[in-house]
Amino acid sequence: MRRGGHEAPHDTPRHALADEAEGYLLAHAHRDQARREAEELCARMPWLTTAQAEEITGHYVRRRLDVTRELLRGTVRRAEELRQEYESRYAELRHTLLRRHAACACALLACAGGVSALAVLLTR
Template sequence: MRRGSHEAPYDAPPHALADEAEGYLLAHFHRDQARREAEDLCARMPWLTTAQAEELTGHYVRRRLDVTRQSLRSTVRRAEELRQEYENRYAALRHTLLRRHAACACAVLACAGGVSALTVLLTR
């Protein structure tokens, strides 16, 4: 290991730490946003006791985080589906391109062989 360089533990990709930090910050952002929304909701209901407001805030935050989690999971699932579709399409296009190049190479070789044979016949 070179001096001053940092490697991710457990042979993780170099961006794994950044992804984890981003996820942590994103989760805290959503939780703080949900808490602010719940507090705004409780502020519009002045008849709630402190305990009721805290209970409502806790319930709202939990429910909101569940909805956010489900939304993020469905987004990740869809991204994986799209990635697989694009990879399959790319492989099919690459295969088709390879077949076409092989066919063109065969045609060029056949033409070269034909021209060569014709040249030999004409020079005799």
């Protein structure tokens, strides 16, 4: 579901471009947040030289982005697993429902045939 409350196709170029732009903006916002956190950390260590503070900031940002990337990959993997589980369960439920409807239709036809045969016998 998209934000509008309706299902949107993800294979259209327009949606792919919008998703890519959103991802780009989120990645930059996350990187900026990591940089701010690193700068705050370095500010609490006044004995660091400028070069050391820049090195720590760069290392912190790279590490934070690596961790975030791994978390997102794990989330994507889990989402795919859940999607497959839900699709298989949906197919199973759909198959069961179809069998039950077919059984009910057969029973209904058998009853209608029985009533029809009884009506023919009673009219003789």
